[in-house]
Amino acid sequence: MDVDTETHVLNIKQEIDYFNTSTDSISEIVLNDWNNAYSEVKTPLAERFSDEFYRGFHLANEEERGKTSNINIASKEYFFLPWKRTEENPDLVIISLPKKLAPNQKISLQLSYTVKIPNSKFTKFGYDDFGNMNLKNWFLTPARYENHAFVKYSNENLDDIANAISDFDIEMKVANGFEVNTDLDTTEEINNDDYSIYRLNGKSRVNFSLFIESRSSFTNFKSESFEVITNLDGEKVTPIAQAEAIDCVVRFVKNLIGEYPFKKIVISQTDYERNPFYGLNQLPSFIRPFTDEFTYELKFLKTYLNVYLNNTLFIDNRKESWVHDGIQIYTMMKYIEQNHPNTKMMGNVSNFKLLKSFNLTNLDFNEQYSYFYMLMARKNLDQALGAPKNTLIKFNEQIASKYRAGLSLRFLDDYLENQVVTKSIHDFYSNNRAKQTTAIDFENNLKGQTNKDIDWFFKTVIYSRNLIDYKFSNVVKTNDSIYFSLKNKTGINVPVPVYGINKGKIVFKKWLEPKTNDSIFRVERNNASKIVLNYKNEVPEYNLRNNWKSLKPFFPNNRPIKFVFMKDLEDPYYNQILYVPTIEYNLYDGLISGMRLHNKTILDKPFIFDINPAYSTNAKTFSGSGSFSINQNYRNSRLYNVRYAMSGSYFHYAPDASYTKLTPNVQIKIREDDFRDNRKQLISLRQILVKREKSEIITENTTENYSVFNAKYFNTKTEVAKHFNLMGDIQFSDKFGKLAAQIEYRKLFESNRQINFRFYAGSFLYNNSNSDFFSFALDRPSDYLFDYGYYGRSESTGFYSQQLIIAEGGFKSKLKTPYANQWISTINAGYTIWNWIEMYGDVGVLKNKYQNPAFVFDSGIRLNLVTDYFEMYLPIYSSNGWEISQNNYNEKIRFVITLSPKILINLFNRKWF
Secondary structure, X not given: OEEEOOOOEEEEEEEEEEEXXXXXXXXEEEEEOHHHHHOXXXXXXHHHHHHOOOOOOOOOOOOXXXXXXXXXXXXXXXXXXXXXXXXXXXXXXXXXXXEEEOOOOEEEEEXXXXXXXXXXXXXXXXXXXXXXXXXXXXXXXXXXXXXXXXXXXXXXXXXXXXXXXXXXXXXXXXXXXXXXXXXXXXEEEEEOOXXXXXXXXEEEEOOOXXXXXXXXXXXXXXXXXXXXXXXXOOOOOOHHHHHHHXXXXXXXXXHXXXXXXXXXXXXXXXXXXXXXXXXXXXXXXXXXXXXXXXXXXXXXXXXXXXXXXXXXOEOOOOOOHHXXXXXXXXXXXXXXXXXXXXXXXXXXHHHOXXXXXXXHHHOEHHHHHHHHHHHHHHOXXXXXXXXXXXXXXXXXXXXXXXXXXXXXXXXXXXXXXXXXXXXXXXXXXXXXXXXXXXXXHHHHHHHHOOOOOOHHHHHHHHOOOOOOOEEEEEEEEOOOEEEEEXXXXXXXXXXXXXXXXXXXXXXXXXXXXXXXXXXXXXXXXXXXXXXXXXXXXXXXXXXXXXXXXXXXXXXXXXXXXXXXXXXXXXXXXXXXXXXXXXXXXXXXXXXXXXXXXXXXXXXXXXXXXXXXXXXXXXXXXXXXXXEEEEEEEOOOXXXXXEEXXXXXXXXXXXXXXXXXXXXXXXXXXXXXXXXXXXEEEEEEEEEEEEEEOOOOXXXXXXXXXXXXXXXXXXXXXXXXXXXXXXXXXXXXXXXXXXXXXXXXXXXXXXXXXXXXXEEEEEEEEEEOOOOOOOOEEOOOXXXXXXXXXXXXXXXOOOHHHHEOOOOOOXXXXXXXXOEEOOXXXXXXEEEEEEOXXXXXXXXXXXXXXXXXXXXXXXXXXXXXXXXXXEEEEEEEEEOOEEHHHOOOHHHOOEEXXXXXXXHHHXXXXXXXX
């Protein structure tokens, strides 16, 4: 292999001796060519980038992408062997054999091909701006053969390539001035004036790491039996402290899991960044709740375990990744218990007296894993641990499912007692190291370690997304004993521990195995003042708030109220009320300062209240808003959530007049069976009750009090490359009835240019209003439902009247016919000129009573500085003529300014959920 470090091209000549170790005669051989996944924007890898809203790959130029080309394949008997790719798997090479290869026979294949390495900005594998290369899955290698077929997995950036176990011998020529680091054995290194030749080999491997750098960033550490090569970021940690941390981790993993069979292991910063310890990496550096030494140790621990297991325990990491994930997180929890037992989830922050009241700062370090899993369970977005990795939502694949796998093994270990799971992991690893194995082998190993029936563990915890939730019922106490029964709220029977607590100390613990809801249990009281189910959170339970009963004579179920500033994790033993100072603004109320009181902790709850009383500095009156809502999740249905809510608000719509809005509503959310599908559907049913004070200043809108029934349907599918949205809208009141529909479409081209279309049509069924207050608006809706964030909603001139909300007609220019009291139909379009500069055009037809339909249009330039946050529209030509040459042009400019942080949060959330 010749490595061109300037063009990032590898010229490869390769020989594959393929042994048919199966019992089948095969007529084709499948080679993994995952580097070719970078070749175009229609590969499974590119589609996953688009699904997760990563724009970088779609907009990259051809030089930055990778590909495999000029492939020639022959054998000793045949000068040319035909091969193909399929549309479904463009990163596989399927070789047709001239005759079937019988069991225990081999064929020698000679290959030559060219590999263009991609830029590392896509997946962190490839070349960087300094010419260094991190090579992973860059060559053609036989796919694994099992169950009478080759495993055909495409590259989806999941580190789960299905390579067959192979022996490697590599000769590599690299220009002088570059250094090579790898976990393969270096058998020879030859240096010439212009280049160096490296000879590498490895036995019983499925993959390996290879780094080519102009200046090596790696440091070597010697352990008892092998060499650790790492460039993990530890700039603020001394080499001695790094060595101590590495030695501690290596020894612990060896004792718990087993011996590492190879001479070298590479632990890179890239490996960590691809699978970081979420929590540590999300905190800004100035907070630093943990010491630099602890941070380095934990980063090394997580990365080391990931590389260690991938290199030695060959399991189907696409379909059975829960085994690797479970062993990794379980080992991490055991490591913390042994080496850092008193460490809190928020580290040194827990020592600050001002933060002592926060549940977030009082949790032990290992308790955070449960909250990350529960975050998804409460959103009804958790998935079965046994689900294939490529079907998981990104948050589940990267965080929640990994953590739950470790929690589940800890749960089983606590139930079985005597370190049964730890022994089983060690035994499973020793028996299956460096050979292909399966999750069934792991299951059988666990079952062989105990006499207890644990079928429920695999059926319920691993291969289903069933929830576990117990609560007490019918508790009777005496001086010596406690009698109680359990209510199983989800119908899923698994063991659960019951604890007796007295003054914060555990006085007894007993594992229960409830079979029915009316099972009666008796335990010795031992002076317990309350009993608690799942006190140490061993069981991955949905709701811990219903898990305790006080044995005191008064108020057995009363949870004290605790006020918490800003935000906190849910504390099952308190009714938390969070308080947050707020500030808002509109022209008539001025600055609206208030105090928001709510019970929204980080985890979603079935019942939410959110009240925000405030004071308006301009109006000199109290104002504010509030809401109460009930969330109901449906676990096994496309209709997965229904939200019942009542909301209200009181603000000013004019300098001298206020409005009160009260809205009972129901929202119905529908998703696809495939959780990764970005298509979402929403049905909204609401009654809007509005009371408007009469204004002496605003006279054109005479309607004051009204009630409108509104039903909306949304069908949206959004990703980087394209966006589609369909909306239907029905409104009825005593004064009018109307129907409307909206279709939005957006497509992003490889040239980084974007085209977008929006079609809107609406018609009145009846209209008894004498004003245009309820009419369809061409450029500035009157917002009689008070849905839009206008800062000066009643302004018809001046700066505030130039605020733009893209709704109804969606025009940007103010035309002579701004309303339609019969029907309206418009098309809005835009196209990128350069970067954030776009051109736009709108056309429409609107019809008013007793008038002919009017055709209208406008056009101009859009400055899309921050989408949905800060945009400007500069009109050029419209039905008004050449607007750019008319007087007071600055008053024609329209702008979008949004102060709500929720939009930014949604931009973050969409790539994870």
